[in-house]
Amino acid sequence: MRPFNAVAVRFVAMVLAGFGTACGDAATQTAQRRVWHVAQTAEASDENDGTAQTPLRTIGQAAQLAQPGDTVLVHEGVYREWVQPARGGDGPDRMIAYQAAEGERVVISGSEVFDPPWEPVEPNQPRWEHVVRANLPEDLFEPHPRLADDNGQPQRYNPFNTPVRIGPYLTAEERMAPRDPNRAGFPELVVGEVFVRGRPMRQVRTTDQVKATPGSWCAADDGKTLVVNFLSWTKGPVEVTVRPAVFAPERRGLGYIRLEGFIIEHAANQAPFPQAGMVSTRSGHHWIIEDNVIRHAATAGLDVGSEVVAHWRVLQNQDIDEGPWADERARPVHETKLPEGPWPPEYNYVEAPAPSHSHVVRNNRICDNSLSGLIAVKADDLLIEGNTFERNNRRRLTPSENPDLEWVEAAAIKLHVTRRARIARNLIRDQAGSGSGIWLDNTNEAARITGNLVLGNDVGIDLEINAGPPILIDHNVVAFNRIDGLSSRCSVTVRFVHNLSMYNGRWGCIVDYAGTRGQFFGRRFVRPTGCEVRNNVFVGNQRGAIRFPIPKEETERKANRIDGNVVEPGQLFQLSGNANDAPSPEEMANLAKAWLDEAGVAKALWPDFDQWRTVDAWPRGCCNLETFAAAFGGPAARAMELGLPRLWEVTTRIPSEDPARYPEQGSTVEGLDPQYKIEFRDPGWQDVLVDPVADATEDFFGQTPPDGKVPAGPFGTASLQSQRLWLWPPSF
Incomplete structure (x- = not known):
């Protein structure tokens, strides 16, 4: 287990103390344990x-x-089962712990080995083709506790006839209903998966596509037949997913459970909403999930939230039944019958207490899940620290690539309606397709995202539709993402402080209007206010450094703070105007001219206002640093030669003496543990000292700098001492 800093220790202590302390004296507790x-x-x-x-x-x-x-001490082996804890602990000193035996490789799997008689799809198929079919017997699948037949008996759950459904809240019967061949005009994707020698095969929709795509498969005959195009090198053990979860209680609301040291894989779980991870706390509290590998889920790898979502279909549904609650836990008010007349405040999903809270997710490798790595809706006081998230959204389950899917829920970490989450010191890299790195979506409050290394995702760190106590994004390294490095959409009170955002595909940092979307739960927030972009370093981003809405009124110029940033000379900025109530292009130009006159900027440095008047929204508002700074009445950034810092990846083999924490031989992540270092080629960066931000003191390495001015960017005083810094794994 990696060490972590004193701040994290205090946070964990606070989390575990949240529901009180253990009962009885120490001697009694020890005698009762086994x-x-x-x-x-x-x-x-x-x-x-x-x-x-x-x-x-x-x-x-x-x-x-x-x-x-x-x-519960589990020894070496592959355990093919859905583990359903019957109860939780009753305090931080009396948790129920599930642990893999030290030094032993323990796998919990939602799949079964599948070795049927394979038959050629075509009777005269050439020997070099490997397109075959086999029946999926009914007894391969297990009864599901929330599916019943006409006689009220548990019904078997066949994931190969259960379509992937991403969208508004569905009951258990709706989201596990069989495929409708006419719903999208073509067969829907299913939640079942096929693995050969530990590797996932590609799911396609029809037998013709299987024939044309080596290494693919599809479900046919209402999920009763599997059609596979085997490659010669893929011949080996075949596994098919049969269980909707791998570690998740049937009873909701259990607390004080610890899960440590396992490889957990191969669930055929349905997509949100409600949320149901392969590993799920099921609206529980005070779980510690650490040192596991969580991979190859059909949708989300891990959920640590309250399962249901804050949208209208939940509030109008009077018969929500996601399973029984623990004996001491009452059903949340937002799941009970609605009162007549106006709803009282406690029925507001945002304001109601969170059933799920106080979880610690630490030092796990969460990878190769088909949709998201970690998800949570309506959860308070989460600590997500020291984990590696990589290659999630493996199946690219988004509407842009699969038009029959309704929503985008793909990210390494995706949170809805959380309070006081801390996301710290994680490596978040290479989420596929539209998969973002960290995505806080819809009414998250008082979160802190700090010290993360976020590389090669769609958007690096994305904030959407958030209001309330500020969200602090500080001391992160965000690089090589396909769109923006740092992004805030439809949000207020978002603070980007002391980050390094470099080599991203669009903007280093973007803050955008809420437009008409920022109206939820009686709150109204449209134009960004209380936002900060301070003390960051922006290098080599393809469009430019910062995009921010053009202030419409004088009060807006002071409503946000942009200063202390460092950029390369010639970097592009943008005063965007793409909201419904934004100024017209002519008004934008007149506002900017007045600000430039006020700041005394020479006309030779003014932007081309004729370009602003174009009907194309992209060039409108593009400007240099002088114009951008004048818009906000102060020095937004300092331009200087930065020498293009270099980020190095060094990949080493995982030590064989630590197999329980890492995947087994033959998996897609076998034997690789990344290390990253950054090298500065120009010492001038180290000389830029700025005023510190009071509540963003610990730097990327978890160190608190001495009093006085500090360097811009995430590295604190370490950047004054060396031009080469190791970023991962954490050394704090």
């Missing part, structure tokens, strides 16, 4: 008493027996 051993040896049986000599056979059986303070 270890339940689970193994796959010849002696193992679920009829045993769970000792080291006579272990249990399944983790699920241990999960039924474990009491507060107990540990």
Whole structure:
């Protein structure tokens, strides 16, 4: 386990203390605790008493027996089951812990080995073609606790006849209903998946596409048949996903559970909404999830929220049933029958207490999930620290690439309606397609995003439709993202402070209008106010450094703060005007001329206002640093030669003595542990000292600088001492 700094220690202590302390004196607690051993040896049986000599056979059986303070210790093997803890702990000193035995490789899987008689799709198929089909027997699939037949009996869940549905809230029956062949005019994608030698094969929609695409498969005959185009090199063990979850209680609201050291993979889980990760806290509280590999989920790898979403369909649904609640937990008010007349304040989803809260997600590798890595809706006091998120949105489950899908929910980390989340010291790289790095969407409050390395995603850090207590984004390195490095849309009180944003495909930082979208739950926020872009460094971004809405009135010039930034000479800026109530192009030009006159900027440095009058929105408002600074009445940035810093990736093999934390041989991430360092080629950057921001003191490395001015950018005084810094793994 990596060490983490004192600030994080205090945060974890606060989280775990949130629901009180353990009961009884220490001697009583110790006497009550026991270890339940689970193994796959010849002696193992679920009829045993769970000792080291006579272990249990399944983790699920241990999960039924474990009491507060107990540990479920799982020994080497592949456990193909859905683990459903029956209860949680009753305090921070009496958690129920699920742990992989030290030094042993323990996999919990939602798949089964599939070895049927394969038949050629075409009777006279050439030997070098490997397009085959096989039946999926009904008994391959297990009954689902929230699916019932006409007689009220549990119904088997077939993920190969269950379409991927991303969109507004659906009941269990709706989101697990069979495919409709006429819904989109072509067969829908399904949540089931096929793996060969640990690698996912590509799902396509029709048998003809399978024939044309080596390494692909599709579901046919209402999910009763699998059609696969095997490559010669892919022959080997075949696994198919059969379970909708791998580690998730049936009862909602359990608390004080620890999950540590496992490889968790291959769930056939449905997409939001509601949210249902392969690993799910199920609206619980005070979970610690650390040192795991969470990969290859059909949609989201991990959810740590309250499952349901804040949109209208939840508020109007009077029969929400996502399973029973823990005995001591009442159903949240937003899931109960609506009162007559105006709704009282407690029925407002944003204002109501969060059922899910106080989770710690630390030092995990969350990778290769088909949609998102970590998701949470309506969750408070989350700590997400020291994790590696990579290659999520593997199946590119977005409307731009699959038009039958309704919403975009793809990101390494995607949060809705959270309070006081802390996202710190994570490596977030290479989310596919439209997958963003960190995406805080819809009414998140008082979050802090600090010290992260965010590389090669769609948008690096994206804030959308947020208001309330400020969100602080500080001391991050955000680079090589396909669109913008730092982005705030439809939001107010967003603060970008001491970041390095470089080599992104569009803007280093963009703050944009809310337009007509910023009206939710009785709140109205349209034009950005209380936003800050301070003490950042912008290098090599393809369009320019900063895009910000043009101030419409004099009060708006003082409503936001832009200063202390460092940019290259000649970097482009933009005073955007693309909202419904934005000034006309002529008004924009007149405003800018007045500001430039006020600032005494020579006319030779004025922008081409004729270009602003074009009907094309892209060049409108583009300007140099002098014009941008004049718009906000102060020195927005300092231009200087930065020498184009270089970011180096060094990939090393994972040490074999630590197999439980990393994937097994043959997976898509086997044997690779990235290291990153940055090299500055121009020492001038180190000489730019700025006023510190009081509540953004710890730098990228978790160090607090001495009193006085500090360097711009994320590295604090470390950038004064060396021109080469190691960024990952964390060394704090």
